[in-house]
Amino acid sequence: MPAVVLCSALTACGGGSGGGASVPVAALPPAAGSSASTATPASPSTPLSLAAQVGARMFVDQTLSGSGKMSCATCHDPDSAYGPPNDLSVQLGGTQLNRSGTRAVPSLRYKDVTPPYADLLDNPDGISVPGPGGGFTWDGRAPTLAAQAQIPLLDPNEMANASAADVVARLQAGPYAGLFKQAFGADAFADTNAAFQNARNALQAYQLEDPSFHPYSSKFDLYAGNKIGGNLTVAEARGLKVFANPNTGNCASCHYQGAGLNGSSALFTDFSYEAIGVPRNTAIPANADPSHFDIGICGPLRTDHPPAPGNTFCGMFKAPTLRNVALRQSFFHNGVMHSLEQVIRFYNTRDTLPELWYPTVGGTPRATPDAGFPTYGLITTQYTGGTVKKYDDLPPTFVSNIDTQLPMDGRAAHSTPPMSEQDITDLICFLKTLTDGYKPPATAPTSGACIQ
Numbered sequence: 001m002p003a004v005v006l007c008s009a010l011t012a013c014g015g016g017s018g019g020g021a022s023v024p025v026a027a028l029p030p031a032a033g034s035s036a037s038t039a040t041p042a043s044p045s046t047p048l049s050l051a052a053q054v055g056a057r058m059f060v061d062q063t064l065s066g067s068g069k070m071s072c073a074t075c076h077d078p079d080s081a082y083g084p085p086n087d088l089s090v091q092l093g094g095t096q097l098n099r100s101g102t103r104a105v106p107s108l109r110y111k112d113v114t115p116p117y118a119d120l121l122d123n124p125d126g127i128s129v130p131g132p133g134g135g136f137t138w139d140g141r142a143p144t145l146a147a148q149a150q151i152p153l154l155d156p157n158e159m160a161n162a163s164a165a166d167v168v169a170r171l172q173a174g175p176y177a178g179l180f181k182q183a184f185g186a187d188a189f190a191d192t193n194a195a196f197q198n199a200r201n202a203l204q205a206y207q208l209e210d211p212s213f214h215p216y217s218s219k220f221d222l223y224a225g226n227k228i229g230g231n232l233t234v235a236e237a238r239g240l241k242v243f244a245n246p247n248t249g250n251c252a253s254c255h256y257q258g259a260g261l262n263g264s265s266a267l268f269t270d271f272s273y274e275a276i277g278v279p280r281n282t283a284i285p286a287n288a289d290p291s292h293f294d295i296g297i298c299g300p301l302r303t304d305h306p307p308a309p310g311n312t313f314c315g316m317f318k319a320p321t322l323r324n325v326a327l328r329q330s331f332f333h334n335g336v337m338h339s340l341e342q343v344i345r346f347y348n349t350r351d352t353l354p355e356l357w358y359p360t361v362g363g364t365p366r367a368t369p370d371a372g373f374p375t376y377g378l379i380t381t382q383y384t385g386g387t388v389k390k391y392d393d394l395p396p397t398f399v400s401n402i403d404t405q406l407p408m409d410g411r412a413a414h415s416t417p418p419m420s421e422q423d424i425t426d427l428i429c430f431l432k433t434l435t436d437g438y439k440p441p442a443t444a445p446t447s448g449a450c451i452q
């Protein structure tokens with residue numbers, strides 16, 4: 001079942017390519033907007049629990065690492081929506097800060113309502129058939145934020161503590177050991193396992209309670225809540241239609257979840273997993289080994305869905321939230337793309353111009369610059385002859401797991417892609433409305449990018 005059909009409840013559920021369904025005019029909220037007001041998280045004045053206060057200290061505490069120089073905030077930068085502060089595909093960590101990870105750092109915003117992973121999770125749209133969904137990390141292997149926190153603390157490529165006891169000893173020797181005891185009891189350090197569990201609970205409490213992890217302060221939130229300053233510009237409104245239109249962008253079918261779940265506002269993910277064939281990233285050292293493949297749910301980081309032939313989950317990664325996506329400088333689980341435009345052009349031309357994204361084997365390279373060859377892809381040299389090695393980061397036996405929904409519906413090479421140049425520009429404008437911290441200008445501009 002390669003195509004877990006995930007149509008948005010808010011858009012007509014389009015068929016395959018060229019289905020010709022009419023474009024939904026009222027694409028996404030404000031229809032659901034009235035419930036956006038119920039999404040308001042704990043007000044900034046609500047004091048954090050003692051556990052969350054411990055978590056806040058831990059989150060920025062560099063002494064909780066084998067290097068003594070790395071905290072959660074090093075990779076999950078509060079000024080970058082708790083995503084990476086740089087354009088590296090993957091970050092460096094370890095005791096000498098010279099070991100490369102294998103995956104891009106996700107944002108930690110809006111993770112509070114993520115359900116635990118299930119092979120057959122009901123899709124929040126209430127229409128699509130259940131499929132793999134939920135959980136933390138790109139492959140869903142951590143069921144809770146507390147469980148997740150163990151991964152970076154002990155990962156030799158990340159914070160690289162030798163053991164749980166190491167982490168606990170560092171906490172016990174640190175400046176907020178007293179606060180830890182206040183939160184978890186006078187003998188909180190007596191039992192290492194219990195103390196480590198409480199440390200992870202503290203990080204979870206901080207991420208759940210602190211409003212900075214779910215501010216709902218984007219322009220889209222004003223728009224969805226019918227609030228002053230939330231009028232989308234003409235260009236943004238067109239972009240929203242592309243986002244929702246099942247015959248062009250179709251982004252909403254995987255990246256939208258309407259208001260409702262736990263009273264939250266739209267999260268721009270339905271927590272589902274798909275294999276979309278993101279190209280291999282040669283910048284990741286682990287990929288120097290041609291037999292190494294990161295295939296998401298089937299491992300190697302996740303181990304409970306072994307990559308046996310026929311396993312339909314192999315190659316699937318979580319569809320991440322698109323909130324604050326415009327602040328990112330590297331995209332997808334392996335960080336192989338470095339601009340939103342590149343990502344959208346990949347969606348648009350993975351099938352129609354695969355030679356822009358995957359290596360060509362055989363064939364003769366043409367001279368560069370080559371006026372007939374676009375420069376926005378990962379590959380900038382055109383070949384005469386040869387074969388494009390499509391889906392080069394997936395063992396061939398799992399290629400049948402590739403999702404076939406629009407905008408990547410398997411249409412023929414060199415046929416017309418689903419989105420026009422205008423659609424692409426407009427879609428980027430819309431995605432920028434998902435950035436938190438929006439302050440409406442005193443006077444609405446009448447010209448410039450993303451206006452008309």
Ligand code: HEC
Nearest residue numbers: 071072075091093103104105106136137138148152158203
């Ligand atoms: C060296 C960089 C680095 C550090 C330091 C780091 N993380 Fe991460 N974080 C990552 C990467 C990479 C992933 C994705 C991992 C994966 O998919 O296997 C991730 C994933 C996560 C997720 C899951 C998000 C999601 O979308 O499901 C959470 C939550 C998280 N980290 C919290 C933390 C906390 C808490 C700390 C500190 C204890 C921390 N991280 C330290 C790199 C880092």
Ligand code: HEC
Nearest residue numbers: 249250251254274278317318319320331332333343347403
């Ligand atoms: C079939 C489901 C599906 C559709 C349709 C879809 N996406 Fe995605 N999207 C995913 C999955 C799955 C990933 C993660 C893939 C990976 O990293 O291997 C992803 C990742 C992304 C990312 C990277 C975000 C990050 O944090 O790195 C962006 C940006 C994105 N999608 C935008 C879009 C846009 C814009 C559209 C519409 C043109 C769209 N997606 C359509 C499933 C989908």
